[in-house]
Amino acid sequence: xxxxKCGCTYCRNIFRYFNHPSLRGRIVGGxxxxxxxxxxxxxxxxxxxxxxxxxxxxxxxNESKNESDLVLTAAHCMYDKERHDWVNSKNVTVTxxxxxxxxxxxxxxxxxxxxxxxxxxxxxxxxxxxIAILKLSSPAAHSPTxxxxxxxxxxxVVPPGTTCLTTGWGATDTWDPLGALRVVDLTIxxxxxxxxxxxxxxxxxxxxxxxxxxICNGDSGSPFICEQGGRYFIFGxxxxxxxxxxxxxxxxxxxxxxxxxxAARWLDEWLVKAEWTTTT
Numbered sequence: 001x002x003x004x005k006c007g008c009t010y011c012r013n014i015f016r017y018f019n020h021p022s023l024r025g026r027i028v029g030g031x032x033x034x035x036x037x038x039x040x041x042x043x044x045x046x047x048x049x050x051x052x053x054x055x056x057x058x059x060x061x062n063e064s065k066n067e068s069d070l071v072l073t074a075a076h077c078m079y080d081k082e083r084h085d086w087v088n089s090k091n092v093t094v095t096x097x098x099x100x101x102x103x104x105x106x107x108x109x110x111x112x113x114x115x116x117x118x119x120x121x122x123x124x125x126x127x128x129x130x131i132a133i134l135k136l137s138s139p140a141a142h143s144p145t146x147x148x149x150x151x152x153x154x155x156x157v158v159p160p161g162t163t164c165l166t167t168g169w170g171a172t173d174t175w176d177p178l179g180a181l182r183v184v185d186l187t188i189x190x191x192x193x194x195x196x197x198x199x200x201x202x203x204x205x206x207x208x209x210x211x212x213x214x215i216c217n218g219d220s221g222s223p224f225i226c227e228q229g230g231r232y233f234i235f236g237x238x239x240x241x242x243x244x245x246x247x248x249x250x251x252x253x254x255x256x257x258x259x260x261x262x263a264a265r266w267l268d269e270w271l272v273k274a275e276w277t278t279t280t
Contacts, residue, residue, distance in 0.1 A: 005142070006060050007150035007231030008039070030172065030184030030213055035099040036108060038167050040149035040234075041181060042071050043095040044134075044221060046087055052077065055168045055222030057234050058096060058140060060148035061264055067139035068148045070264055073221030074239050074251070075122035075132040084124075089114040094136060097145040101169045102179030108145040113137040116271050118263045120256060128203055130239040131251045133260060135267045149223060150233040154257040158235050160190040164207065164226040166238060166248070170218030184213045186224070186248060194247055203255050205236050208247045216244035224250040 042056035054077035060068040071094055078087050090113070095101075097108040119132040140146050158164065167183045186207035194206040207224065208214065215222070215238045224236030236250025253260075 005063050005066070006148045007233060008147070030182040033099075033167055033181040033183040036097070036145040038181065038183070038223075038225075039097070039143075039145055039147035040223065041096075041098075041167055042073070043098050043101055043169060044071070044073055044077060045093050045095070046077075046091055047093070048088075048091040053101075053169065053218050054220045055170070055218075055238065056094065056134070057223040057237075058146065058148045059151050059234070059260075061151065061261060065139075067141045069136040069139040071134040071136065072151075072223075072234065072237055072253070072260070073132055073134060074237055075119035075130045076124065076239070077221045078117055078119060078132050078134075079122070079124055081124055086119075089116050089134075092117075092134070094134065096140050097143070098181075100180050108143075110140060110146065112140060116267055118267055120259055120263070127240055127249070129251075131237055131253075131256050133263045133267065135264075135271065149225060150231050151260060152228075152233045152235060152254045152257060154254050156228070156233070156235075156254050156257075158188055158226045158228075160188050160193075162188045162226060164188065164224055164235065166207075166215060166219070166222060166224045166236070166250075168215065168219035168222035168238065170220075170222070171216040171244065185209065186214060189247065203252055204239065205250045205252045206247050207236070207250065214245050214248040215241050 040058040044054040044056045046052040056071045056073035058068050059070050092114040094112045096110050115135045115137045117134040120129045122129045186209050189206045189208050219238045222238045223234045225232045226235045239251050240249045
């Protein structure tokens, strides 16, 4: 695993904070995240034809630049099941640098339009391949509140029993009047633990916590991050859960590592060609 600038360059030791004894006794479906401790967290909002909210992650594939314009999310976030069609990228915004999603006046937040996106052979009737990559209309400059998460190689794995974190603005079992980003720790389960689910390994990872914590409505597309060598890598993208608090399912990002890099290149070539065609 190599990473020069990604994976929490600016933030504090997340795992040390999260495991502090003062927090463990008052976790209810997760805790409020320290402001901007997860600088890659993206809020994806769809305005038409129906309102929708998802999470996402800012990633960086070219480490020579101090900016990023790619976001990973779940493919179903970009699909409108009511119209049985893909969402027009013009109706999607990506907010970076946010902590409280209900506070539009946060000085750190930057709202970006989506220039285009690609999904990996996703079909809405199945759970497989629920991953998409979005290209922003303009790059997001890295700062203490906005920065990319590392993308693992296809050979990078995290074994069952590993405890990782997931973050999101989705529903909780308690009303959160602040709308602040929340974080929860989940342990990667063995395939045997998840054999009652429609999971298809190795394309998906399942993780759980026996006290009813996990992803819920609105968390789709959010990252499942694990620490390796002092850096944080996105090993999963939240895809589905049978019941909130049950076993949480994540797309296995390592499995799609090569596709992510190819898709970024295809997006560049396709968008340049499309924009050149419309202006000539």
